[in-house]
Amino acid sequence: MYRYDEFDADFVRQRVAQFRNQVERRLSGELTEDQFKPLRLMNGLYLQLHAYMLRVAIPYGTLNSRQMHKLADIATKYDRGYGHFTTRQNLQYNWPSLKDTPDILEELADVEMHAIQTSGNCIRNVTTDHFAGAAHDEIADPRVYAEIIRQWSSLHPEFTFLPRKFKIAINGARADRAAIQVHDIGLQLVERAAGGVGFAVYVGGGQGRTPMIAKKVADSIAEEDILSYLEAILRVYNRYGRRDNKYKARIKILVHETGLEELKSAIEAEWANIKDSVLKVPQSEIDRINDYFAMPSLKEDGEGASKLALTRAQDAGFSQWVSQNTFAHKVKDHVCVTISLKPVGGVPGDATDKQMHVVADLGAQYGYDELRISHEQNIILPHVAKSDLYPLYQALVTADLAEANAGLVTDIIACPGLDYCALANARSIPISQDISNRLGAIERQKDIGALKIKISGCINACGHHHVGHIGILGVDRKGEELYQITLGGSADENTSIGAILGRGFPAEEVTDAIEKVIDTYLGLRLSEDEPFIDAYRRVGPAPFKEALYPAKAA
Amino acid sequence: MRPACGQGVKWGEMMTDQSKQGAEATLYRPHAFHIDDWQILDSEAALPTNGSYFLGLERALDLLANGTLSFKLGVIVDAGEDVTLLGDYLDQIASIAVHFPAFSDGRAFSSARLLAERYAYRGEVRATGAYILDQMPMLVRCGVSAFDVQDPNVRAGLERGDWPDVTNYYQPTGNDEQLVNNPRPWLRRSVGL
Numbered sequence: 125m126y127r128y129d130e131f132d133a134d135f136v137r138q139r140v141a142q143f144r145n146q147v148e149r150r151l152s153g154e155l156t157e158d159q160f161k162p163l164r165l166m167n168g169l170y171l172q173l174h175a176y177m178l179r180v181a182i183p184y185g186t187l188n189s190r191q192m193h194k195l196a197d198i199a200t201k202y203d204r205g206y207g208h209f210t211t212r213q214n215l216q217y218n219w220p221s222l223k224d225t226p227d228i229l230e231e232l233a234d235v236e237m238h239a240i241q242t243s244g245n246c247i248r249n250v251t252t253d254h255f256a257g258a259a260h261d262e263i264a265d266p267r268v269y270a271e272i273i274r275q276w277s278s279l280h281p282e283f284t285f286l287p288r289k290f291k292i293a294i295n296g297a298r299a300d301r302a303a304i305q306v307h308d309i310g311l312q313l314v315e316r317a318a319g320g321v322g323f324a325v326y327v328g329g330g331q332g333r334t335p336m337i338a339k340k341v342a343d344s345i346a347e348e349d350i351l352s353y354l355e356a357i358l359r360v361y362n363r364y365g366r367r368d369n370k371y372k373a374r375i376k377i378l379v380h381e382t383g384l385e386e387l388k389s390a391i392e393a394e395w396a397n398i399k400d401s402v403l404k405v406p407q408s409e410i411d412r413i414n415d416y417f418a419m420p421s422l423k424e425d426g427e428g429a430s431k432l433a434l435t436r437a438q439d440a441g442f443s444q445w446v447s448q449n450t451f452a453h454k455v456k457d458h459v460c461v462t463i464s465l466k467p468v469g470g471v472p473g474d475a476t477d478k479q480m481h482v483v484a485d486l487g488a489q490y491g492y493d494e495l496r497i498s499h500e501q502n503i504i505l506p507h508v509a510k511s512d513l514y515p516l517y518q519a520l521v522t523a524d525l526a527e528a529n530a531g532l533v534t535d536i537i538a539c540p541g542l543d544y545c546a547l548a549n550a551r552s553i554p555i556s557q558d559i560s561n562r563l564g565a566i567e568r569q570k571d572i573g574a575l576k577i578k579i580s581g582c583i584n585a586c587g588h589h590h591v592g593h594i595g596i597l598g599v600d601r602k603g604e605e606l607y608q609i610t611l612g613g614s615a616d617e618n619t620s621i622g623a624i625l626g627r628g629f630p631a632e633e634v635t636d637a638i639e640k641v642i643d644t645y646l647g648l649r650l651s652e653d654e655p656f657i658d659a660y661r662r663v664g665p666a667p668f669k670e671a672l673y674p675a676k677a678a
Numbered sequence: 679m680r681p682a683c684g685q686g687v688k689w690g691e692m693m694t695d696q697s698k699q700g701a702e703a704t705l706y707r708p709h710a711f712h713i714d715d716w717q718i719l720d721s722e723a724a725l726p727t728n729g730s731y732f733l734g735l736e737r738a739l740d741l742l743a744n745g746t747l748s749f750k751l752g753v754i755v756d757a758g759e760d761v762t763l764l765g766d767y768l769d770q771i772a773s774i775a776v777h778f779p780a781f782s783d784g785r786a787f788s789s790a791r792l793l794a795e796r797y798a799y800r801g802e803v804r805a806t807g808a809y810i811l812d813q814m815p816m817l818v819r820c821g822v823s824a825f826d827v828q829d830p831n832v833r834a835g836l837e838r839g840d841w842p843d844v845t846n847y848y849q850p851t852g853n854d855e856q857l858v859n860n861p862r863p864w865l866r867r868s869v870g871l
Contacts, residue, residue: 132846134846135844135846135848138844138845138846142842145840145842159810159831162781162782162812245782276848276849278848278849279816279844279847280848280849281815281819281847281849282791282816282820282851283784283787284784284787284813284816285781285782285783285784285813286784362784362785362787362788363785363788363789367757397796402850403849
């Protein structure tokens with residue numbers, strides 16, 4: 125993985141010193157909260173319902189065991205012994221005190237981490253496929269470009285006060301596991317006709333109150349041109365994006381209101397001016413960054429596959445975990461492992477300090493010291509030899525981290541909701557827990573199959589409900605928390621936005637409604653091989669509406 | 679003229695004698711506040727015959743296209759206005775004010791950078807309006823060479839010598855090129871002052 129050199133280390137130290145000065149000015153009263161707000165937001169510090177919240181960047185979701193240990197230590201020392209992994213591959217601490225935040229950032233800097241640009245109207249942490257560098261279906265490793273973009277976008281002097289936040293996602297595999305079409309910019313690595321790799325560029329996707337699927341603006345931008353092309357898009361957005369209404373300020377609205385063709389020509393015109401500037405990325409730099417992301421020297425594990433078959437035959441729980449929580453690796457005798465942070469009835473994405481230490485140790489022991497955070501709020505060990513799976517699994521069982529539900533109905537994405545968030549209208553976590561408890565029996569989960577439930581506690585859609593196969597949106601109706609159900613969303617290479625099924629349900633009826641939707645699906649699927657999303661696309665919303673709103677249908 | 683950043687000028691470092699300038703000195707350039715000898719011409723007022731005056735963009739464009747200049751011309755470019763409209767006339771403009779209606783409105787960063795880099799404009803680019811202290815180092819990197827300082831917080835910070843810059847730059851702007859004294863592989867630059 126990428127390692128800081130002196131320059132990077134000094135950059136982060138300077139940033140911490142700058143923030144320490146700002147916090148001191150706030151604590152002494154020289155800065156009012158209004159004046160401090162833009163400054164703290166540039167360092168990932170939010171003021172939530174009950175306390176400050178610090179969002180730590182995990183660039184493109186990649187970290188090593190030393191960094192994971194540090195995250196755990198900070199949770200112990202400055203928080204209440206846990207952290208929350210987010211859909212943007214970050215970690216949030218929910219209870220830091222303001223005076224401690226410079227020290228936390230200092231400790232993070234010790235392990236090459238920071239909270240820069242995890243909030244504010246700037247280019248946020250670049251996200252990518254959690255199996256990057258390991259997945260069997262990869263065209264090129266997206267982390268290389270994510271790192272190049274991270275550096276270019278860090279404290280960019282022109283683009284730090286954009287109309288609104290700006291999220292870039294990169295996918296390097298044939299399957300889209302980075303949800304690129306619901307980002308402000310989505311980059312898909314492609315093989316170029318002329319040889320080498322380039323990027324298909326999508327602009328203007330997003331969720332929030334106006335969900336939109338990104339539009340393709342370029343088929344194949346060369347590697348060396350990626351930064352100048354991004355800079356052209358950002359400049360057009362900075363100059364012409366709406367600033368009169370924060371709900372219409374994302375680039376998706378600019379794309380929508382300007383029209384794709386006109387915007388494309390504005391980007392092209394801007395790009396023509398800067399294409400041959402200092403932003404051209406030299407091959408030597410791409411190679412230099414590539415070296416950081418080289419595959420670790422994987423051990424030979426010729427016997428692994430047969431040993432694995434034997435163990436699976438003897439341990440059904442293990443076998444279920446292997447079939448659900450592993451993913452095919454580039455190298456045959458290895459796999460990618462998903463460590464679920466979705467225990468049945470638990471809080472999606474939360475991990476205790478103790479669990480973080482365990483995962484860090486296991487990553488060091490069995491995972492070549494590489495860990496990832498997925499946008500689905502799980503932890504990934506990208507490289508594990510097949511013969512190491514069983515001891516890894518047993519250790520995970522001991523730490524309550526062996527839930528065999530990756531991609532199943534209890535692998536729910538949920539935002540923090542009204543339990544923490546000042547923006548929320550409704551709670552997300554208890555809804556998620558209730559659904560998880562109801563449907564959590566493993567046989568039932570296996571029967572239901574691949575199904576993504578995503579829950580947001582308000583229209584800002586941090587829980588990605590628009591792209592859930594089943595989405596749940598909490599709204600406030602005259603003081604009552606109501607939950608709308610959407611069906612048919614998806615965030616992969618066939619991205620779609622879910623459609624609202626009908627009127628919302630009060631909290632105590634949501635789980636019944638979800639169960640009805642699922643039972644309806646089970647009743648109409650062509651076979652066990654037709655997953656929920658395919659069945660929904662085949663039959664449309666009508667049978668589900670009839671199940672949930674029988675009086676109206678009659 | 680553009681301040682000579684390349685010679686190691688640290689913007690926030692105040693020279694003590696000049697930092698004691700009275701409150702009437704509102705124009706900040708490296709090291710010191712200066713008396714601002716520019717005025718804003720009232721939109722209804724007749725064109726002056728001498729002196730230094732800022733005009734709004736529309737009126738300035740009209741004058742540049744149709745008239746002759748009898749005074750030192752400055753142009754106020756509001757956040758929503760297109761600075762590139764001035765592209766053909768830059769040799770006749772002594773100062774361009776890029777305005778912040780609110781600190782959160784970052785369009786002036788792009789306006790300044792376009793002037794500095796696309797047009798190689800060498801007149802004064804001054805920031806006006808509601809920018810905050812913490813934006814000033816980045817504005818300089820985008821090509822701003824002077825600041826109209828009205829906010830007491832900005833003034834207090836500058837008088838104290840605050841210049842909240844992170845001096846390792848991952849992305850050079852045109853202005854940064856002059857600052858390089860520790861070249862890094864490819865893009866990265868450290869001011870290293």
